[in-house]
Amino acid sequence: MSEKAKTRFEVLGKARRRVDGRAKVTGLTKFADDIVLPRMLHMKLLRSPHPHAEIESIDPGRAAKLPGVHLVLTGKEFPVAYGILPVSQDEYPLANGKVRYVGDPVAAVVATDEQTAFAACEMIEVKYRLLATIATPEEALATPEPRIHEHGERGNIHRLQAYEFGDVNAALATSEHVFEDVFFYEGNTHLPIEQHAAVAAPDGEGKLTLWSSTQVPHYIHRALARALRMNAAHIRVIACPNGGGFGGKCDLHNHEIVVSRAALRLGRPVKICLNREEVFYMHRGRHPVLMRMRTGVTKDGKLTGMHVQTLLDGGGYGSYGTASTFYTGVLQTVTYELPRYKFDACRTFTNKPPCGPKRGHGTPQPRFGQEVQLDKIAEHLRKDPAELRLGMIAKPNSLTANWLKIGSIGLEECIRRVVAQSDWKNRYRRLPEGRGLGIACGAYLCGAGLPIYWNRMPQSGVQLLLDRSGQVTAFCGATEIGQGSDDVLAAIIAEVLGIDPYDVRLVTGDTGLTPVDLGSYSSRVTVMMGNAAIQAAERLKAQLAEAAAEQLMIIPQRVAFSQGRVFFADDPAKGMTFAEAVVFAETKFGTLGAVGSYVPPRAPGRYKGAGVGPSPAYSYTACVVEAQVDKATGWVSVPKVWIAHDIGRTINPVLARGQVEGSVYMALGEALMEEQAFRRLPPKLSGALVHKFPSLLEYKSLTSLDMPEVVTELVEYPDPNCPFGAKEVGQGPLLPVMPAVANAIYDAVGVRIDELPITPDKVLKALERKAAGKNPRVGPDAFPQVPYPKPMFVPPPWEGGDGNEVKRHDAAAVV
Amino acid sequence: MNRMRMTLRVNGEEQEVLFHSYKTLLEVLREELGLTGTKHGCELGECGACAVLVDGTPVLSCLELALECEGRAVETVEGLQQGADLHPLQAAFADLGGAQCGYCTPGILMTAKALLEKEPHPSRERIREAISGNLCRCTGYQQIYESIEEAAKRMREAA
Numbered sequence: 001m002s003e004k005a006k007t008r009f010e011v012l013g014k015a016r017r018r019v020d021g022r023a024k025v026t027g028l029t030k031f032a033d034d035i036v037l038p039r040m041l042h043m044k045l046l047r048s049p050h051p052h053a054e055i056e057s058i059d060p061g062r063a064a065k066l067p068g069v070h071l072v073l074t075g076k077e078f079p080v081a082y083g084i085l086p087v088s089q090d091e092y093p094l095a096n097g098k099v100r101y102v103g104d105p106v107a108a109v110v111a112t113d114e115q116t117a118f119a120a121c122e123m124i125e126v127k128y129r130l131l132a133t134i135a136t137p138e139e140a141l142a143t144p145e146p147r148i149h150e151h152g153e154r155g156n157i158h159r160l161q162a163y164e165f166g167d168v169n170a171a172l173a174t175s176e177h178v179f180e181d182v183f184f185y186e187g188n189t190h191l192p193i194e195q196h197a198a199v200a201a202p203d204g205e206g207k208l209t210l211w212s213s214t215q216v217p218h219y220i221h222r223a224l225a226r227a228l229r230m231n232a233a234h235i236r237v238i239a240c241p242n243g244g245g246f247g248g249k250c251d252l253h254n255h256e257i258v259v260s261r262a263a264l265r266l267g268r269p270v271k272i273c274l275n276r277e278e279v280f281y282m283h284r285g286r287h288p289v290l291m292r293m294r295t296g297v298t299k300d301g302k303l304t305g306m307h308v309q310t311l312l313d314g315g316g317y318g319s320y321g322t323a324s325t326f327y328t329g330v331l332q333t334v335t336y337e338l339p340r341y342k343f344d345a346c347r348t349f350t351n352k353p354p355c356g357p358k359r360g361h362g363t364p365q366p367r368f369g370q371e372v373q374l375d376k377i378a379e380h381l382r383k384d385p386a387e388l389r390l391g392m393i394a395k396p397n398s399l400t401a402n403w404l405k406i407g408s409i410g411l412e413e414c415i416r417r418v419v420a421q422s423d424w425k426n427r428y429r430r431l432p433e434g435r436g437l438g439i440a441c442g443a444y445l446c447g448a449g450l451p452i453y454w455n456r457m458p459q460s461g462v463q464l465l466l467d468r469s470g471q472v473t474a475f476c477g478a479t480e481i482g483q484g485s486d487d488v489l490a491a492i493i494a495e496v497l498g499i500d501p502y503d504v505r506l507v508t509g510d511t512g513l514t515p516v517d518l519g520s521y522s523s524r525v526t527v528m529m530g531n532a533a534i535q536a537a538e539r540l541k542a543q544l545a546e547a548a549a550e551q552l553m554i555i556p557q558r559v560a561f562s563q564g565r566v567f568f569a570d571d572p573a574k575g576m577t578f579a580e581a582v583v584f585a586e587t588k589f590g591t592l593g594a595v596g597s598y599v600p601p602r603a604p605g606r607y608k609g610a611g612v613g614p615s616p617a618y619s620y621t622a623c624v625v626e627a628q629v630d631k632a633t634g635w636v637s638v639p640k641v642w643i644a645h646d647i648g649r650t651i652n653p654v655l656a657r658g659q660v661e662g663s664v665y666m667a668l669g670e671a672l673m674e675e676q677a678f679r680r681l682p683p684k685l686s687g688a689l690v691h692k693f694p695s696l697l698e699y700k701s702l703t704s705l706d707m708p709e710v711v712t713e714l715v716e717y718p719d720p721n722c723p724f725g726a727k728e729v730g731q732g733p734l735l736p737v738m739p740a741v742a743n744a745i746y747d748a749v750g751v752r753i754d755e756l757p758i759t760p761d762k763v764l765k766a767l768e769r770k771a772a773g774k775n776p777r778v779g780p781d782a783f784p785q786v787p788y789p790k791p792m793f794v795p796p797p798w799e800g801g802d803g804n805e806v807k808r809h810d811a812a813a814v815v
Numbered sequence: 816m817n818r819m820r821m822t823l824r825v826n827g828e829e830q831e832v833l834f835h836s837y838k839t840l841l842e843v844l845r846e847e848l849g850l851t852g853t854k855h856g857c858e859l860g861e862c863g864a865c866a867v868l869v870d871g872t873p874v875l876s877c878l879e880l881a882l883e884c885e886g887r888a889v890e891t892v893e894g895l896q897q898g899a900d901l902h903p904l905q906a907a908f909a910d911l912g913g914a915q916c917g918y919c920t921p922g923i924l925m926t927a928k929a930l931l932e933k934e935p936h937p938s939r940e941r942i943r944e945a946i947s948g949n950l951c952r953c954t955g956y957q958q959i960y961e962s963i964e965e966a967a968k969r970m971r972e973a974a
């Protein structure tokens with residue numbers, strides 16, 4: 001039996017101190033800014049004060065002469081455009097003639113200390129010619145000129161995507177009910193407490209090492225080689241443990257390229273650490289999304305079809321935006337049975353910091369709309385919203401309308417658990433005025449099926465080295481961002497080899513030493529690294545078993561591994577220590593090492609664009625939120641949250657629970673207060689578009705005083721594609737919380753806030769409307785005309801076809 | 816620029832340090848003394864990551880001039896463990912998920928230490944209040960409360 005299918009565990013499922021726990025509580029974890037090297041210099045960036053302008057001239061003269069300044073760099077040094085996705089190579093490390101948002105870097109100064117570098121930045125003279133500023137997607141649609149970028153669809157439209165899986169209009173036309181809603185989800189940012197930092201240094205051979213707070217060292221390695229026009233073999237990227245990532249450290253950041261160039265030019269180490277204001281400018285966070293959802297329902301509450309339209313505010317650059325745009329459309333199908341589905345998506349450029357991936361990447365926004373709309377549907381059909389959902393859950397081992405392959409689904413149990421725990425049946429619609437309960441569900445990827453650049457190589461690799469002392473060292477490119485990837489790696493290897501996880505030595509996130517793992521994003525690490533680790537450990541185990549069997553004079557199949565011993569399964573007294581087994585194996589086979597790797601299964605969809613959405617497995621979550629609304633002030637507080645997450649298999653319950661509760665925390669911030677908002681300065685101050693809150697104090701997030709009690713339930717429906725069945729837990733649990741809050745507010749005071757965040761002013765406005773006898777709703781009123789293209793038509797699996805596009809006139813024949 | 820020479824007492828050890836007079840305690844700890852266990856998240860007194868104890872009271876070291884700390888007892892995360900033994904707070908945070916990414920952890924540990932020294936048996940409500948100036952983006956705080964409660968219990972039992 002393969003290790004993957006094992007069901008009794010020595011390490012997995014037990015609450016344990018994480019393997020890197022001691023370093024984190026002693027202050028010994030080395031974050032990027034904790035690295036100090038001899039002769040190290042410091043760098044600061046001069047950033048644009050204008051949201052959209054051409055640079056007429058840059059004169060660094062006086063800055064370069066300031067004592068203590070070693071180097072001034074401008075855009076001339078960086079002629080090569082870069083971008084994290086191959087399709088959006090639209091950024092320059094320092095502006096190449098044009099700036100596109102307030103905060104876009106223009107020049108860099110390297111000096112003996114930060115103070116001098118700051119002072120020198122102010123001496124650089126930049127002349128700008130201001131351009132019209134585009135503030136919103138609506139403005140972007142209405143203002144094709146000036147173009148923020150020359151690439152993209154046209155004007156200031158970056159991306160248009162349109163897909164139809166079965167004839168949705170026909171499905172809606174024959175539905176007993178059709179619901180149409182427009183929702184808005186404001187952008188927000190990751191706000192990791194660690195500010196991005198990077199240290200670059202040439203080594204003795206003149207090769208470059210970059211230490212950085214990055215979630216994706218492999219992608220940085222590739223992109224850096226291109227941006228610096230340097231041999232990748234001469235670049236080593238080390239991902240330091242991140243002080244929180246949440247998706248915000250997934251891009252190749254401009255400062256990483258500039259600091260690398262500076263270190264190479266000067267032949268000595270250079271460090272940059274962004275200040276908090278700059279972290280807000282770096283952003284790459286949640287896209288603001290306006291959505292329209294049309295959903296058909298039978299009278300018994302089954303979905304017949306759904307048409308989703310999204311309009312994204314992308315900010316000033318492409319970043320991950322093409323993928324984000326797809327993600328606003330592709331995952332609506334994996335939670336509930338949905339016979340036909342259509343989505344149109346549009347991302348626009350605006351003169352704001354670029355948006356990108358944040359926890360849930362592109363899916364929390366439509367999830368909010370979908371789950372609030374379901375609440376409205378349940379009310380209209382006079383059904384309990386929990387029962388409505390229970391009646392439509394997608395089937396395990398099935399295909400969705402858009403050809404995604406679903407494996408295990410524990411959603412029914414998740415719903416039943418939160419319903420029971422919250423005493424839903426006795427309390428929903430029965431709490432006193434001002435207090436209410438809301439329910440919602442969600443589903444998420446366990447790793448994106450495809451890498452961001454096209455290849456069929458493994459997406460994760462693990463290498464194991466056995467020392468004759470019995471020491472096991474694991475090498476993997478996976479990156480510890482706080483989520484516990486190191487602990488997962490050690491736990492899985494220990495489980496297979498029957499050793500203590502604390503005895504595994506780990507070398508991770510270092511492109512100079514470790515096999516490629518694509519990085520800590522898309523909730524991929526447990527599944528992909530975990531599968532690679534099992535393969536590597538099983539290969540070593542086979543060698544150890546063979547050598548031990550020879551000594552014990554038994555067959556290798558009867559050799560067992562447990563608690564640091566290798567022994568005869570039928571007579572455990574007959575055996576040896578793990579270290580002794582290693583000595584026998586090294587004597588027999590020579591130096592011991594093994595590699596394992598993982599490639600996700602090929603996705604069934606074959607149409608162009610089918611690459612976004614497939615995953616080896618999907619996680620599922622259900623959540624009930626209790627809300628208390630103060631009708632005098634509009635203030636919403638959340639006393640308690642019940643959440644159940646189908647994790648497949650729990651590796652370390654301490655960490656798993658931490659991911660769920662951390663998701664609830666971040667979700668409540670998005671639901672109630674967090675917003676990356678902008679305002680225009682008055683005309684006499686240039687009329688520029690500036691960040692409203694580039695500070696931790698003004699960007700409101702929950703403190704310990706705002707955080708409710710959370711009741712977490714881990715539900716285990718192991719998925720055969722996953723290591724020991726373990727699915728993701730880092731992102732999925734965020735998804736249902738925001739809509740559950742909105743639904744709870746409706747239960748509490750009977751107003752619909754179809755827009756996030758739900759701030760007190762919106763609640764008060766809705767309450768006023770309700771009191772005046774008007775529609776008690778606050779939210780976007782209309783959806784603009786967007787020039788979506790004719791959709792690519794792909795029949796869903798149950799309507800024939802092979803997962804490929806068909807020309808529309810053929811569709812009838814297939815149906 | 817003028818540099819100051821001063822004796823700082825950090826974690827019970829007196830150290831002579833030479834620094835620019837504008838430097839904050841945070842900067843002197845991290846940059847002059849190499850005590851990088853104390854973190855920074857804003858340098859504006861907004862996040863609590865840089866909290867250390869000065870004469871037993873939590874202060875935001877990013878807002879405190881090092882100059883003002885002469886003759887006062889400064890405690891940082893590096894001073895928590897005794898020899899090889901973790902402080903009960905450190906052990907509980909490591910065991911119970913109080914530290915995820917670990918970046919806000921030193922500031923919270925020091926804040927919690929000050930709380931438990933004054934109140935060996937704090938209520939959940941008091942713990943929430945005590946750490947309300949320390950932002951954590953990872954945990955959702957529950958496992959932090961549980962870690963502090965567990966440490967308080969272990970400390971009472973040991974006392």
